[in-house]
Structures are given as structure tokens and as C-alpha cells.
Amino acid sequence: MTSITQDASPQQERLVETGKGMFDANFLLSLALALIVWAILRTPEGWQTFLGEADREVLQIAFELRVNQTVKGTGPILFLNLDESVWQSDETDGPALAYAPRKVVADMLEAAYGIPGFPRPKVVVADIDLFWRTPEEEQESRIDDILTRWGADTEAPLLVMQREVVDGDGHRDQLARARGSARERILANAPAQNIVWSVAQITGDEVVGARYMAHYLCIKTQTGTDIVPTTPLYAIAGRTASSAQEAIALVNRAVERPRQFCRGEIDDPSFDLERIDREPIAFGEQESFINYSAHPGNDPVTEPSLLAADMFYIPAGFANPPMVSGLASSNGIVIIGSAATMARDRHMTPYGLMGGSMVIANMIRGLEEGGEIRRLYWLLDAVLLTIFVTLIVASFWYARIARDWIGPSSHLPFFSRMVRLPIKLLTNPVIVKLLIGVGIFWVSTFASYLLLDNGIWVSFAAPAYVAALNEAREDFEELMESLRNARSQAA
Incomplete structure (x- = not known):
């Protein structure tokens, strides 16, 4: 030594x-x-x-590391799952989910609407562009009837209808625009004021295609610049609100500042979303990370199997009002769309390919539990x-x-x-x-x-x-x- x-x-x-x-x-x-x-x-x-x-x-x-984690503070989410067997030909010029067979869509809307007087879900998200009308006129008329009946029922769940937007990406320097549709009249004339249209804007990078979500989009309308809140905001507000009307009012109140931001009146994009009996969620930016916690499952073709302890699915052909009532009545959210990874609307995520409806479910769950992901x-x-x-x-x-x-x-x-x-x-x-x-x-x-x-x-x-x-x-x-x-x- x-x-x-x-x-x-x-x-x-x-x-x-x-x-x-x-x-x-x-x-x-x-x-x-x-x-x-x-x-x-x-x-x-x-x-x-x-x-x-x-x-x-x-x-x-x-x-x-958070695969299939049951997130505290959320409620059940039920998928009425459009599996691969129900899709029509990919050779269409419409939006990705627009051409789901209208008979199947009408059946699922009817199931999600529920039975008046019995337990019903709080929010229904139609992750299908119903504003794009297909040649199936008989079924399209049936859907019109369901929507009209829905809009007249003050006890019906909040219905959030997804819609494709065009032109810009929704930032205030690149305004988005919604295509015109005859179904806008149904929403505008609904006596119960319980139907809204919305979007689920998802963006990413070269590795993960669905990494960020927008909280609202700046859009151009015939009357000038306006704003459209995204689907997760309506779902979160609707989960705790006593009625669809109260949920819409909560969201409208929350996006007043973003509306001013989109119009160039202020430079701060932040806002707060109030919730009934829960802490408000603070949003600092127009978009944030998607807080993933639910895996899409092992079967890439049919369904996502067991998603998490508070997430369920019903294949398209088996959906009916009593089943929806039993699974989604406890402040539940129903998503009509495709959670399967082989859906036409699929995105690359940290868990691999994931159906767009499953991405929306992760957006809702993450915001409900932790709010906007922030540093x-x-x-x-x-x-x-x-x-x-x-x-x-x-x-x-x-x-x-x-x-x-x-x-x-x-x-x-x-x-x-x-x-x-x-x-x-x-x-x-x-x-x-x-x-x-x-x-x-x-x-x-x-x-x-x-x-x-x-x-x-x-x-x-x-x-x-x-x-x-x-x-x-x-x-x-x-x-x-x-x-x-x-x-x-x-x-």
C-alpha cells in the first residue's frame, strides 16, 4: 500500500x-x-x-409502464365497437369514419340513447362523421329521426357528434373550417339543447403520431372567427354535470377566454374548466400531451379485449339499450366508434397502433385524473x-x-x-x-x-x-x- x-x-x-x-x-x-x-x-x-x-x-x-391502469377519479367508458366486420370499402372519398354502414350506426345510436325512465349514460360520443351524408338515404332518414327525438328529450344524455374540419390546423393563424351540412339544423333547432358538434384534434411527431391533443380549435364561420371545444372537454364536463344543458354551459363558460384568444383580443391561450363537485382543470396552452393509461389490447383485428377495470366494449352487432344502461349508467360515457387497431381511423401511439376512439378514451381519462400534463x-x-x-x-x-x-x-x-x-x-x-x-x-x-x-x-x-x-x-x-x-x- x-x-x-x-x-x-x-x-x-x-x-x-x-x-x-x-x-x-x-x-x-x-x-x-x-x-x-x-x-x-x-x-x-x-x-x-x-x-x-x-x-x-x-x-x-x-x-x-402504466398499461391497463385503472385511473382514480374517472368513471366507466363503454365502447360500442365498430369492428372490422362492419366497414364498407376503403374506396371512398369521405372522412375516415364517415362511411360506417348507416344501419349499424343507427342501431348503435338507438342503443346509446337508452330507454326514457331507465338509467342512461351521461355522455355519448359519436366518433363518426354523421355530418357527411351517405347514399343510404333510408338509414340516413332514420338517423335524422333519432337525432330529432334525442334533441327533444330533456333527460337524454349529452350527445357529442364528431366532425371533420378542413383548411387550417385550428390555431389562430390557421383557422379551421367545418363543412356545411343539413344536420346542422337539427342541432340548432333541438329544444333540449343537448347535442353539440366537436372534434378530437390529434397531432404527433415522427415517432408517435398521436402524442398531442388540442383543447379547442379556432374556426372560421359565416359570422367571423369562433371556437369549437374538443370532445374531451364536453365528456369531462358531462360526467359530473346534472344535465346535458349544464355540461354545455360549463364548457361555454370555460372557452370564453380562448374565444378572445382566437380573435386576437388577448395573447393568453389558458383557461379553466369547472366541474361539479370536483376541482376545476387548469389548461395553460391550446394543446397538451395525451396522458395514456389504457392499452389497445392484443387482438389487432376485432376488439381491444379487456381494456381496463373501468373500460368495456360491446361489438357492433350486440349493442342494445338494456346492455348500455347496465354498463354505462353510473356517470358513464359511451363512445360509438372503433377501438380496434385495424380501424380505418388508427394512430401510432406509445402502445403501437390504436383506434381513434381508444385515443379519445385515453384523452378523457388522463384529463379527468391529472388534468393537462405539464412540466x-x-x-x-x-x-x-x-x-x-x-x-x-x-x-x-x-x-x-x-x-x-x-x-x-x-x-x-x-x-x-x-x-x-x-x-x-x-x-x-x-x-x-x-x-x-x-x-x-x-x-x-x-x-x-x-x-x-x-x-x-x-x-x-x-x-x-x-x-x-x-x-x-x-x-x-x-x-x-x-x-x-x-x-x-x-x-
Whole structure:
């Protein structure tokens, strides 16, 4: 041991003499680089660049860990499932879900409407563009009759009719537009005022096609710029409201500020959605992440099998009012659409291909439980990142101290060298950098997994890795300097 200590002492003295310590100028550089990357990733534009790839992967893995999780604070969701057997030919020029056979759609609407005087669901989402009229005129007239009867029944569930929009993407500088339809008159003239049209705007990136959801779209109408709230807002409000009319009033009140935003009167897109007997949900932006918790199942063709403890499905051919009443009467939501992954309306998600109706269910469940997914408050986020960077710098510092203390081992017996090998590997700057990168990645992943139920996610992977790279760079420079000094002394 004496010879080892003597071999190490010149390097220890060199570190002390040059003033290099744990908190030197390089620590400030590592912290500055980490904070710069962190600040870039706090912006929507920066998040979608290559710098955000690691943190997007963190979020995706966190979602995958929550497969088929029963989400607290939600209620049952029932799918009246349009499986592959009911679809007509793909050779159509209509929207993706417009050409579902109208007899099947009419039967499912009738089942979701329920039986007056008996328990009924609170909200029904028709994830089919019924504003697009097909040549099946007999069945289209039947649907008109159902909608007219629905709109006259003050006790009927809130009916949210999905609708395709065209032109822009719904931001205030790219207004969307809804195609005209004769069925608009049914909605406008419904005495009960319990039918609305809406959208479920889903966007993504090159990896996950359904990563973000819009909370409202800015649209152009004949009377000027207006707003359309998206389907999840109506579903959430309708779940707790005493009536469909109260749910619509809650949503209309919530989107007053976004309406001003769309018209350019204010620059703040945020709003709050009030709920009966529950805390309001605060939305800071026009869109946010989809908070996934339900897997699409194992069967890619027919149905999603068991979704979660509070999610059920009925194949299209078996839907009837008593069955819907029994499964969805407890503040339930019924979605008429396709949860199967082979539906025409399918999207790439963290769980692979997923039917659009299943994506909507995840949007509803996630918002009900955790609200809008948001980052930690920026000050807390910055403090935690500073702590992480400090730990990274400390890890490299103590790795250097340990490496200097161990000293050369080439003169030692083989057994002694083998005993020291793990320690030498753990003090290698490349190994330290990799361990820190992997460690920070999984710390962020499990932190996001635990916090997603509260609508919070963390992303330290990229900023922390940048700090680790800078520390590894300094470590290599010191090693090269030591090597040059050794060669000079040998010469």
C-alpha cells in the first residue's frame, strides 16, 4: 500500500496545485450548458427538435409502464365497437369514419340513447362523421329521426357528434373550417339543447403520431372567427354535470377566454374548466400531451379485449339499450366508434397502433385524473436540475480522486489486478458518463411514471447528459495532460 500511495501523491498534488476542485469554472460551464438545453426544451419548438428525443423517449416509456391502469377519479367508458366486420370499402372519398354502414350506426345510436325512465349514460360520443351524408338515404332518414327525438328529450344524455374540419390546423393563424351540412339544423333547432358538434384534434411527431391533443380549435364561420371545444372537454364536463344543458354551459363558460384568444383580443391561450363537485382543470396552452393509461389490447383485428377495470366494449352487432344502461349508467360515457387497431381511423401511439376512439378514451381519462400534463414549475425544475448537475460533477470528481488514489497496477500480481478491475472501470470517464446518462434517464422515467397521475412529468435526460459530456471532456483533458507530463518526465 505504501508504494501505491507514493505513486498517487504526485497526481494528487498536481490537482491541488492547479486549483482544480469539485466546484471550479468547469462546474459553472456544465451547469450553464445544462440550463441552456433545459431552457430550449421548455419551449414547444425546442422540445420537438433532436434535443428532445431523449425526453420524448422518457415520456413514452413512462406511459408504457402504466398499461391497463385503472385511473382514480374517472368513471366507466363503454365502447360500442365498430369492428372490422362492419366497414364498407376503403374506396371512398369521405372522412375516415364517415362511411360506417348507416344501419349499424343507427342501431348503435338507438342503443346509446337508452330507454326514457331507465338509467342512461351521461355522455355519448359519436366518433363518426354523421355530418357527411351517405347514399343510404333510408338509414340516413332514420338517423335524422333519432337525432330529432334525442334533441327533444330533456333527460337524454349529452350527445357529442364528431366532425371533420378542413383548411387550417385550428390555431389562430390557421383557422379551421367545418363543412356545411343539413344536420346542422337539427342541432340548432333541438329544444333540449343537448347535442353539440366537436372534434378530437390529434397531432404527433415522427415517432408517435398521436402524442398531442388540442383543447379547442379556432374556426372560421359565416359570422367571423369562433371556437369549437374538443370532445374531451364536453365528456369531462358531462360526467359530473346534472344535465346535458349544464355540461354545455360549463364548457361555454370555460372557452370564453380562448374565444378572445382566437380573435386576437388577448395573447393568453389558458383557461379553466369547472366541474361539479370536483376541482376545476387548469389548461395553460391550446394543446397538451395525451396522458395514456389504457392499452389497445392484443387482438389487432376485432376488439381491444379487456381494456381496463373501468373500460368495456360491446361489438357492433350486440349493442342494445338494456346492455348500455347496465354498463354505462353510473356517470358513464359511451363512445360509438372503433377501438380496434385495424380501424380505418388508427394512430401510432406509445402502445403501437390504436383506434381513434381508444385515443379519445385515453384523452378523457388522463384529463379527468391529472388534468393537462405539464412540466414541473420552472423554478423547482431548475433547482432539481442544478442538484442533478452537482451530483454529476461530484461523481466525476470522486472518480478522479479514486483513480489517482488507486494508481498504476501493472506491477501488481494478476489476482490483485483482477480485484481492482471493477474499481478502475467505475472510475473510467467513459463508463462514468454512460452510467450517469442511463441513471438520469431512468430516474426521469420513473419520476414521470409516478407523477403522471397528477398530470406532471419531468425531463432531465438531455440537460443532465450535456453536463456529463462536459465533465467527461474535462476528464479526458486531464488524462491527456497527465500522459504528456509522464512522457516529459520520462524523457
